Structure formats: structure tokens, C-alpha cells
Amino acid sequence: MSAVTAPLSGAPAVGLTSLTTAAMLTLAGCVALLAILIVTARVLRGVRVRRRARLSAPVRPVLLQLAAEDETLAARSLAALAALDRRQWRAIEPAMMSLLGKVRGELLSSLARLFYERGVTARAVRDLRARSIVRRARAATLLGDLAHTAACPRLHELLDDRSLDVRVASAQALGRVGDCSAAGPMLGKLAENKKLPPHVVADALVRLGPGIRGDLVAAAGHSEPLVRAIAIEILGLIKAVGATEAVIEALRSDPSDEVRIRAARALGRIGMPTAVEPLLTVVQAGELPALRAVAAGALGDLGAAEAAPGLAARLNDPAYHVAHNAARSLLRLGRDGEAALAEAAVGILGDRAASHAQEALAIAAIDAERRVHRPVRRRAEAHAEGRRAEGRIGGPRAVRP
């Protein structure tokens, strides 16, 4: 009986062992397979990169010649690139795509012409209607880099695309193309359940520049605080002097603290003297510390000496950032500001004010020390003299006429 039961009682243990072994072997097999896949992918990528480099190497100097001073050379280069065979074109295309977003002027025009002649632009216009999200987004980016204005109506439509990536790419493209009519719709998207991220809209609006001032001023009265905040911020970034009153009004009476903070910052950036009084009012009154701190900084951006007494009075402010920013701003007001800091530094306004003033003056001293480094650079002149004597460079500074 026991001879029969013994193998039976050992069967589960044997089964478990073989199951564990099988699992281990499977796992090892998967790891090995994964390793092979990774290595193969890397090898293939390396081969592809080397092949592309090999094919593009002879063409690369031709591409650079597009930027040549000599117009004949540039035109010859354009013709040579337009006539490349398909393999060479595909090898050099990534470099050209990469340059597109980084250059402007004649080189950008040459690249745009080349892309037009090779049919790349037409393909991108078609891809704006492709089913693939990646193709739509890539096409929008490319057409934006090419400043292809004919694509603007479709790019407007793509601001409502189901894919966030495509909406973002389209907004960025409209900004790069410089289509000012896109400002209103893009600001509107901020209110539509955040269809576009605020930073994307802001970046595109800044690129559009002063031409969208009217849209921004209109958006400063929008019912959605986020739209108002972005509009005010951009008015500051594009230094919309003509919108100063609208921004002052937002600082004084907007119901949103965030909008008022951005209005204070914007007034500093715009730089109009009419902003001094409203900013001083905000700094001195019992407002939110964050708003008062930004207003104190904005008064420094304005650099108006008449703000010195008001800022000096804030050096003793219990809110650290208000006092700190007031001290830093006083440094930027010239003699009046420095005199106020010097007075505060000896303790006339109290210990807290003295600490902030001393810190600001110490930073100013370090900055001054850095600045005097440059006149001290006479030793470098002596070195240059030595080099001139060696014939390495000609004249006091070798510059071709």
C-alpha cells in the first residue's frame, strides 16, 4: 500500500518543480528574446544612421551653400538640391527640417522654395487632412516652419481637431506663420474646457506680436479669468503701450487675484509712467501679499524715481517677498533708490528694513565688482599685442571690411 502511495504523495512536488522550471525557462527565453530585439533595433538604427550620414555627407556642403553670400553659388546649390535623387533627398531631409525652425531670412526663403519644388509643401498640405494624428501634427508643424500662409484656413479648422497634439501643433504653426486672425479663436479655446494649453496659446500670441493688441484688449474683458489673465500677460510681453489703460483698469478692479497679479507684472513690462501711481497704491494698500510683491517688482521695472519713497516704506513690510522686491527695485531707481537703501541699511526704518537694504546693497556691490572686471582686461590686450606681433591677427582687432 505504502509502495503505491509513496509516488502519489511525491507527484505534486515534482509537478511544482517542473512548473517552476518551465516558468523560469519561459522567462529566460523572454528576456533573451527582448535582449535580441533591443540589440537588433540598435544595430539597425546604427546602420540606418550611418547609411544616412554616408548618403548625406556629399550633399551637406551643398546644403550649407544655400547660405552663401554669393547669390550664384546659392542658386546653384538650390538647383542641385532640387535635383537630388530620392535616396539622397531622404538622407538630407532631416537636416533641412531641423534647420527650418532655427533660421530665418534668406536661408528660410531658400529652404521654403526648395521644399515647394520638391513637392514637400504640397504633401504637407494634403497631410493636414490625413487620418493619422502624427501626419496631421507633423504637417502642421512643417507648414508653420515654412510660414505657408495658404495653409492658415485649414490650420484654423485644426484648432478643433480631436487630438490635442494636432491642436497644439496647429496653434504653434499659426503663431509661426504670423496669422493675426488666429488670436481671437486661440484665446477662445482657453475658455472651451482648456482645448489648448495656456502656455501654447501664450507662446503663439507672443509670436503674433503687436498686431493682435485689439484682440487682447477685447479678451481682457472676457468672462473667463484664464482668458483675461493670458490676454493681460501677453499685452505686457508685447509691450502694448496703447493698452496701458486697459491693464491699469484690470489691476484696479478685476475680480480675479491672478488677473491683477498679471496686470501688475504687465505694467512693469510695458513701462509707461502712468502705471506708477496705481502700482504704488497696490503696494501700499492691504492687498494680497503676492500681488503687492509683484507690484513692488514692477515698480523696479518702470525705474521711476518717484516710486522711491513708497518702496522704501515697504522695506519693513512683514511680508518677506514684498520687502525683498521693494529693496531690489530701489536698486533700479538710480540715486534716489540707492539713497533710500543706504538710509534704511543703518537701521532708521527698523531691523527688518535694514536687513533687506543691506542685502540689496551687497548684491549691488558684487554686480559692480563684476562690471569693473571688463576695464581691467588690459592684460588681454597685451596678449593680443603678442599675437599681432606673431602675425596671427592684423590691426588692433582683425576685421575684414
Add this chain to the structure above:
Amino acid sequence: MATVVLAEDDPDIRDLVAFKLRQVGHEVRPFEDGVSALTSAREDVPDIAILDIMMPGISGLDVCRELRNDPLTADVPVIILTARAQESDIEAGFAAGADDYIVKPFSPRELASRVQAVLARVQA
């Protein structure tokens, strides 16, 4: 002809700037990182340096500060060439001791003109 140290980690931009400046007669020493550019500038002081800000290792602003802090290279004019276009970035560039600040996207022709202008200003 002036000697230009160029620090730019983007090979396309580096080649383009080097080509453009060589075309107008300058001798260009291109580097893909700040440390190599700084080492080269200390070993053989250039007439001008063009620095990208965001590079592997140390940034262009740090290179600029290091150039300024060394009496041997303190006089080298520096142009910052970067995609960072915020007012605070530009302010930081000049605070680090830069003589000029060019924002990408940039025009190669304008860059060449700015190099000439900075060199002429230093020469004056």
C-alpha cells in the same frame, strides 16, 4: 580675418554658422560643448566667441562668466546665440557679460553682420 570660437551642440547650426563665418573670411573653431570651447579659448585666445546657452556640460552663460573672470580672456567679446527669447534670459545673458544676444530662429547673414559689428565696436 578674426578667430572665432563657436560652442553649439546642434551640428546643423554649428556647421551653418561655421560655414557662414568662414565665407566672410573668419577662422572658426567649432565645438559641441562649453568645456571644449572654454579650454580652447584659454589655450589660444580668440577674437570673439559665439556661445549657445543650453549645451551638455556647462552652459554658454557659464562659459561667458568663466571667460570674463579670467584676465587672459576677459576682453574676448561674446555673442550669445540661443533659442531662449524671454526678456529675463536676455537680461541674464548681458549680466553674464555678453556683448550681443541673438535669438533663434536667426538669419545667418545677420549673424555675420553682428559679428562684424561687435568686433568693430571692440576695435574702436
